Amino acid sequence: MARYSPSVQNLIAKLGSLPGIGGKSAQRLAFHILSMPEKEASELADAIKEAHRLNKRCSSCRNFTDSDPCPICSDPKRDRSIICVVESPRDVSTFERMHEYRGLYHVLHGVFDPSRSKGMNDITLAELFERLSKSPEVREVIMATNPTAEGNATALYVSRLLTGSGIRVSRLASGLPMGGDIEYTDDLTLASALKGRVDISS
């Protein structure tokens, strides 16, 4: 690490703080960026700022979008009686890629996670319940959080709060390996899990 200039050290630190990028990778990326033509480096920096500036959370589903409501929420062809609740925007993309789901989404941006002290207010659960209270057309909520302890707990929590509301709460069927990640599931497995989803309303 010796003798890097402060601006390079700063860049390495910033890159190293991104998920999945360790110290060596951060150095490699930093020097790659320094080797780029000035125009390319500048475009990378601008892409970060632009994406951040243009993309806010959809006021309905909380997915990132550059138009509000987002293209999915404002699509008149989507089935408004069903909401699929996912952990991350990438999960929405995985579902859409499958072309088998025509309902709406709700992006939690996380799950309950006591070990990382992620609680109720760090995810968009309050927004989900507010949305449900204003949407009498909703008949079912699919809790498509990952099949982990935290994902299951979050699903169960929502199911309990919706007891007596008349809204069916379901969970993706088994087929997803426990401890796995929806993002890396192949389309067939995901489709079968969606089809076989089971009731968890109590």
Add this chain to the structure above:
Amino acid sequence: MARYSPSVQNLIAKLGSLPGIGGKSAQRLAFHILSMPEKEASELADAIKEAHRLNKRCSSCRNFTDSDPCPICSDPKRDRSIICVVESPRDVSTFERMHEYRGLYHVLHGVFDPSRSKGMNDITLAELFERLSKSPEVREVIMATNPTAEGNATALYVSRLLTGSGIRVSRLASGLPMGGDIEYTDDLTLASALKGRVDISS
């Protein structure tokens, strides 16, 4: 990839073009960046521009530096009779970490690589020879390119061009595994390879 907004697609593409970052990682990073507070995302973008703006190639050794000549080239305590020629700025950092080398460096920013059509003009070989012609104090050039086919060929090429110049050309000793990478070598192995370097002057 469906339904990402253009600015997010652009950010994913830009991140995915960086070395070692595939499609999935690029998506993960992009959404992590969108989730950051605006200030942090902005600081990351600025760190890229700042590092790029402030760091140019040293007019002597061609390493990235924010002062010209760089701290190593301008250090009066360094041994000016010996130049260690490396492929990348990270290799300089690896040598410096070892604390056993007190000479100067020359950063090639690559090696001959016909498969990626990297030739003479893509690396700083002309600059090395120009530097040597102006530095009669240089007694030895250590070719510390990686022990790969391309690194060996580059070392041999330099050695041939310096035949009869009175400059000793050496190569790091065996100890580095063939096909390996200097950057990931532990200090002891690197120190022993430096100590046992062998003459390749013809």
